[in-house]
Amino acid sequence: MSSEPATGWRTRFEVPIRVSSTRCPGATGVELLLEIGKTGREVSFWDPATGAITPVGGLPPHVDCPAPGPHGRSVLMLKDETGAEIGHLWSFPADGGPGTDLTPDLPGYALRGIDVAEDGSAIVIAAADEAGFGLWLLRPGLEPRHLYQSPYEAWNSRVSADGAYASINTTDHNPGVRRFAVTVSDEHGTVVGVLSDGPEAPVQGIRFSPAPGDPRILVSTERTGFARPAVWHPVTGERVDVDAPDLAGDVVPLDWSDDANLLLLAHVDEGIHRLYEFDLRSAELTALDHPDGAYFSPDVASPLPVYWTSHYGPGREIRLVRQRFDLPMEVLVLDSPRQEPRTLLASAPVVAGTALGSERIASRDGTKLQLWAAAPRTATGPVPTVLSVHGGPNLVTVGAYEPAAQAWLDEGFGYAALNYRGSVTFGREFREGFWGAVGDRELEDVEAARNWLVDNGIASEVFITGASYGGFLTLLSLGRLPGLFAGGLASVAMADWRLAYDDMAPALQAAWRGFIGGTPETAPERFAHSSPLTYVEHVRAPVLISQGRADSRTPARQASEYVRRLRAAGGDALLDWFEGGHETTSTTAMAETMDRELGLVRRALRGERWS
Template identity: 65%
Template sequence: MSSDAWRDRFNTPIIQDIRPCPGDLNLEMIYAAGLSDAEVSIWNPATGESLRVPGLPPHVANPVPAADGRSVLVLHDADGGEVGHLWSCPAEGEAVDLTPELPPYTLRGIDVARDGSAVVIATVTDEGFTLYHLTDSGPHRLYRSRNEAWNSLVSADGALASIDTTDHNPGIRRFAVTVLDASDGAVLASVSDGPLAPVRGVRFSPVAGDPRLLVSTERTGFARPAVWNPLTGERTDVDAPELAGELVPLDWSDDGARLLLVHVDGGLHRVHEYDLQAGRLLRVPHPDGAYFFPEVACAVTNQWGSHYGPGGQIRLLRQRADLPFEVLTLDRGESEPRTVMAPRDVVPGIPLRSVTVTSKDGTAPQLWVATPQDAAGPVPLILRVHGGPNLADVGGYHPAAQAWLAEGFAYASLNYRGSVTFGRTFREGFWGAVGDRELEDVEAAWRWLVDEGVADPSAVFMTGSSYGGFLTLLSLGRLPDLFAGGFAFIALADWKLAYDDMHPALQAAWRGFLGGRPELAEERFRLSSPMTYVEDVRAPVLINQGRYDTRTPARQAEEYARRLRAAGGDVLLRFFEGGHGPVGNDGVVGKIELEMELARKALRGERWS
């Protein structure tokens, strides 16, 4: 591939999500990142026809299809700061604010009833965490708490609503599921597996009048599905003791008889069905790849995920590091899936392979790795750490990785402690010592890459977004001998300043992770902040920040850059007009081009600032 050919990957809209329309499973919403903005359309897999939804807000994230199959629901915020109102945007006609009576809020859950009779949303404001039922007469409050509560769900007929709550365990992100009467907010039942094992809601049964709720449990320390009836208390757990790792629930078949699950072991995906009547786990045939992407701190449970279509048809959403979205279908009785949407305009790339490394205490984080074509011996390398921290790199499509590989850099992406789908102990491994365990994993990955002859030890660059940007800055200060430079995107540089400015939706979580409010956990806030280590930073630093970001606010990034310059550091601070990430592909291309230019300068021994 020529040095410029990698840009071709960004000339076609990159699909971010494909999601079934609740009122008509024949239809799917497609959400894609275009050159300069988001693109949303309603697609019919049977006919191939597509209906574009115009008139979207300027900053779109996690749109959800409405029941009519002709409109989408999306948070409308003016500047990308993730604070606004839920709007309905139709394919034809004017967009409508669904909650004009409410003050601006952050959205932390949205679901639409299968019959179209109800929409429920989970919002966060200074007043707390609230569950609303949206009706023709306006939003009706069903639940409110000062304790963290996210993920709103609604039953197929709109009669029941649920929200994941922490009232039983305040200040600790181990949820229970609370089910309420959607007409008056009366609490009907709650399910918890005790103070150590969280339960999360996934989806109500798609059958009208069926109150059962599919949940994800962790009684074994690893995710397992359970089906729970909040009206009777009856519960069916899918223990699957023969499977190591997690068994992640995604969906119900439309007759409520089967569950769609993904077995995740060592970061690799294998899709299964579970027959509820027979009590049998059935393996689904499919090629290797990623089949869902877990999400946190947003309006949907998964950024995207495989799901059922009509008649029990399985719709497999598949990605690979070098291949964008494709959709495969498998009808009951079929032995091989069929492709109904092939990847668009595929540019040849390099797959990433999965390895494990050994951290200081014996923990084995997963690492995705690839080397450029015809690489002979160690080469410069980009080490990426994802955001979250409760996210994961599932090995899905990553055009930025392919860009670096095309330019002759090796590429690696680390699932450090804090990542999801590796069990509760691994996910909570950073609690109380934010940054410590993650950096042990970063150092273990660096040493493996060097010892295996993948990376030139003098030419390893670290990069990450959000929490990954935080880990990038922290690594440059606490592991200064390991890196030739760092690219921190929408990064967190100082916990105290960030906490003071960030949205309340995140403050509750970080109080739990860091051990309390800043005034009660002052030393932990200090030790976990990259700002503390600016005088130890030796490598050049790029910080690329959103001007209106409410998760990693601007002020703390500016102060970090000021202090690093005062200490003699080489730092570039750039702002873009937006919030927690760019909207279109052109912004991503510009970011990659700048990082490549700076990496070459560092390899030549030139300063960045």
């Protein structure tokens, strides 16, 4: 291995990539930091009062979605041996001592929710296994208590400040359809309330009141077709909605203040974030003074409902977790809504990058789409361009720092990222736009984005790339839109729904039964229609698939079969294996992938085969 210092785009992967900053339960104000380092994911505790950052040692190799334990004295996370995301919740002490299995007698499960009571008295988890979806209450020294069970999708466990109540997002009222209601039970498992806005309008739990003895819960509703906050008392049924009629698009609830009087909200309009504060006593909505950037990133199908988010600190202090495409994560603080924010935790030093603009484009049927796009600063005309499509599908590309995007731009390529139908924060109709015809509407959107890049003089040729569902769309685009793309770079991609269904985790099977509209046995034609494997004979561009051997979301067997069939049809395909599950976890691996993809794209531009 070379000992020469990194230069050019490689320097972007020499700096740890900060992923999140999450406030710990309790009044200390300490935060848990998650970073991607050279050898893996690194967890630290950061005390903003002193500036001290203390790394946590002794964690297992597959660190995924860690949550801060009570009072910042421990780290909670799923421990699994392979990265397949099936295991048990463990608690690891902050001082690096040996961890403890918190559910030793349960069968292995996928963790689909975790929350800790503000007073540290309880933890609740949502666990999915062969038996279905369950809600469990964990108290120190006691056996786990089973609060809820359903064969239908149920995600995102929340717990009240004193551990007296727990919630989970449920679909019992609408089986097989991902439009949630919020079900709240007491600590004995007795349901005390269900909040539903009917079969068309989902409701999701965000956070219980941080005030002890207050059972109210902050929720996100969609009665208007767009996200709006509400505060609901599950015992009395009292409800306060924040309608915000003057704001178009989603208004996403993020957090509430320690005294439970103020709400932190994010307005999303064409991908642009603007933060507001709502006073529950006066019903006043106040715009916050902050610089441009992204201030939260929602997650799906994971233990935590967000990858990272802005939130309240002690008292009424607002901690703005901020990124831009050309700026790594930093934490700013607002002591008052109308004051200038000050820096609490500076972003990592990186070379100056290129900002991406938010473009509004139209799909084939006139649906409005949001596209992030930029040409390299050296461009004097169209250049080869990379089009990225995110995973999920119920995720979104926010305007956050992405070292790979900057690396492409550093090397003279254009770069764009599409929020296609299926993306969140653009309203319910847009988010559900792919239901029942998986791949069809998304490909119309991909085609529109590709053509926009060419027609507007940014792209000469376009390479498509994506991971997970984005990898699926990459492969599907190459088979159903032949001739539009110069190559495809897919990671942990879904290549064949039929083969994958038998191998994937039960939690994912339930989701895809709803999205596709049946099982491989009851709807074989839908599974075939939506599978890239069906179209391998039409693929004309070279293909790279990077695949984890232990992946339970997009399993290994179907990726192998796709490459075998494509090669048999005369296609140009590579399959790169890595040890682990659904994602790589180190900047070293990310840099190696970047180097590999840059080399392949340049070979394609020279007319050379990849395989």
